[in-house]
Amino acid sequence: MTEQTPVTETTAKAVPALPDAQTVTSVKHYTDRLFAFRVTRPASLRFRSGEFVMIGLMGDPDPKTGKQRPLLRAYSIASPSWDEELEFYSIKVPEGPLTSKLQHIKVGDQIILKPKPVGTLVHDALLPGKRLYFFATGTGFAPFASLLREPETYENYDEIIMTHTCRDVEELTYGRELIENLKQDEMMIELLGEKNLAKIKYYPTTTREESPKMGRITTLIENGELFTDLGIPPLDPAVDRAMVCGSLAFNLDIKALMEKAGLNEGANSEPGEFVIEKAFVG
Ligand code: A2P
Secondary structure, three states: OOOOOOOOHHHHHOOOOOOOEEEEEEEEEOOOOEEEEEEEOOOOOOOOOOOEEEEEEEOOOOOOOOOOOEEEEEEEOOOOOOOOEEEEEEEOOOOOOOHHHHOOOOOOOEEEEEEEEEOOOOHHHEOOOOEEEEEEEHHHHHHHHHHOOOHHHHHHOOEEEEEEEEOOHHHHHHHHHHHHHHHHOHHHHHHHOHHHHOOEEEEEEEOOOOOOOEOOHHHHHHOOHHHHHHOOOOOOOOOEEEEEEEOHHHHHHHHHHHHHOOOOEOOOOOOEOEEEEEOOOO
């Protein structure tokens, strides 16, 4: 039973089989590897933009006992804290225990959502600064989809540099469309402000298909192209802050680059100059 569903005789009969069930309200497939979906939001769920929750489905019945266990993974909430629904952006792994099933969800289906949001990609974990970098690869864009729609992001910073590196051009679509919509949607313009939206500098790159900007963002930081392309100074711990979300290898490489530039890693308990979270993989 979801907290949003009033108990009536009809709904009482239709009690969902899943604990902490939420209903899928939309699904959009971007490529054969990527999709996004939205679900109902538990009325009691409060979270900070950039946090993640555990979501999933019931696993297959145990061949011996017939019992089913929930199959849960950490997913960044891609929608902002003020949104009525919750959005998620996911990879599809053919052999992945969860995503091999999750990729087939349809509107009206139910998923499990544990309403305990946590995470370090939050404004509270960063010291005040002037320029905020969001470094993402692949589905690591998700927490930034939330933060880019969060008014606090624009209140706290003069410039927001959103970098997104994917294998090919099609994989950039979710992020590109989100930013385009932000700048065109009347409600978003009213909420965030036209001047604030102009603070976003979007820097998409690809590594395995020809596109206007090619290369891993780590390479483009090291050789300085990121800064010359955007007309901004190199990383400076006095004014620059960063949030990082990608694969483990990517996070480690960016962390090394941030530290080389003199930025220190922060946490909820001790804010710093950059924060890191691993994007869901597998
Ligand atoms: P590459 O194609 O050179 O591996 P994936 O789809 O495997 O999660 O990768 C998403 C993007 O992140 C790809 O463009 C990939 O580049 C890039 N990437 C993977 N590992 C790293 C890393 N350690 N540093 C920088 N970019 C990385």
